[in-house]
Amino acid sequence: MKTIKVELGTRSYDILIETGIISNISNHLKDFPFSEKAVLISNPTVFPLYGEKVKAQIESAGYRVKVILIPDGEEYKEFLWVYHILGEMLRFGLDRKSCVYALGGGVIGDIAGFAASIYMRGISCIQIPTTLLSQVDSSVGGKTGVNHPVGKNMIGTFHQPSLVIIDPYTLKTLPEREFRAGMSEVVKYGVIWDGEFFDYLQKESNGIRALDGDILEEVISRCCSIKAEVVSEDERESGLRAILNYGHTIGHAIETVTNYTEYLHGEAVSIGMVAEAWLSALTGRMNEDNVFKIRNLLQTFDLPVSLRETLRPEEIIPHLSIDKKAVGGIVRYVLPESIGKVNIISDVTNDMVKEALKRTLS
Known part of the structure; x- marks a missing residue:
């Protein structure tokens, strides 16, 4: 144990x-x-x-x-x-x-x-x-x-x-779609905290998909260890803990605009992670190679990485400000600088977010 x-x-x-x-x-x-x-x-x-x-x-x-x-x-x-x-x-x-x-x-x-x-x-x-x-x-x-x-x-x-x-x-006994949705949160930990864990997920992707017991125990324990470390330092999300929301600002907006019925939480977060990675690249904080690394790993686990074409970015924008991380009406985003490191950024315009959402379709 x-x-x-x-x-x-x-x-x-x-x-x-x-x-x-x-x-x-x-x-x-x-x-x-x-x-x-x-x-x-x-x-x-x-x-x-x-x-x-x-x-x-x-x-x-x-x-x-x-x-x-x-x-x-x-x-x-x-x-x-x-x-x-x-x-x-x-x-x-x-x-x-x-x-x-x-x-x-x-x-x-x-x-x-x-x-x-x-x-x-x-x-x-x-x-x-x-x-x-x-x-x-x-x-x-x-x-x-x-x-x-x-x-x-x-x-x-x-x-x-x-x-x-x-x-x-x-x-x-978990439905396959539910398991896939959970993998978005697993990948998140690699992006925000541990590049070596990100590499481990790439290496062991077949074992993870096959529900190998030893690999799953390692994946779960590593994720819990990271979260425990973050929560122990910042229990009430006054600073560091906000990094756990990578992908969630846009992901939550997607869930809200689709009335929580079209996407599972992890699926919406997966799209949000790719969009926020593009947002980082568009603002000069991360190179595009890392955007594709994040997107490709999510796709390895059969997660959605783009909006459906009938869901327009303009529909999502109004919901972004209704976010617990927002301060004084200013939306804060968790943007990766590299695989394993993120920062919390507020100097982002809605036009940038629209462009990032459009990039997910490319």
Whole structure:
């Protein structure tokens, strides 16, 4: 088992990564001072696969468990479902020492974490991510929240989990499209932090696509290590942590303009990464060879790298300013200077962004 620690003083926690750990969760719960009642939040896709097993593991550690299922999909990451979850938690009688378990992908992790963060002003949450995207990114770092029709992830909290339990075996049952979408976040870490990891992804692309267990454990642990290092230094995104949003400024705008129904999050981020790489090249910060390296690696994992031709750049521009990184109405972009290094830039015009989006079509 690989253990990665997120160092946050009294709120530090471990990320446990091991194939098969989902069948042995109870051993890792015994040292937590949780009260008797617990809630397990999942969806109708994941729960039939792993829910009863996880529920039994939590119960064997001495807890009474209530299961709450919410529909599967980004369009359900809204406050209506948080309100539903909170009502179920109140009726079940969770107290301030209770724990919420999130079993599923990014939507489940975000919405369960958000509910935990505001229930009685905050109770514990344990993340058990089952998608690649949630295992390498959203389950770590404490960001929780829901979407709003005006913008993605604009309503939320920072609420660190007590523990993150990652079982790479769950990727065996993940739809291929979902796995591909998660690879955009994996590639992101290579671009923003570690050029050697970027090269490793190129070298091991066949093994990754074949779901080789050892390679996947290495990929997941490397991503989590990078994110843990960044979050430990800047928990609340006042500086360094913003680099984790590479590809997300444009990616979130794409998701919003298409009503969260056309692209998976990772697919929109993939297009955003290529567009923001072009933006860096167009502003003289990075050579075009690196743009093509980024684009080609994303294409290796069958990710989209350009807008569909009927989606015009002009439709995306108005949504860019509705971004958590914006300050005083000025949009800030995470732009790569090379493979492994990025900077946060604000001197970018909408015309430059339009041109960068057009370049993705070339």
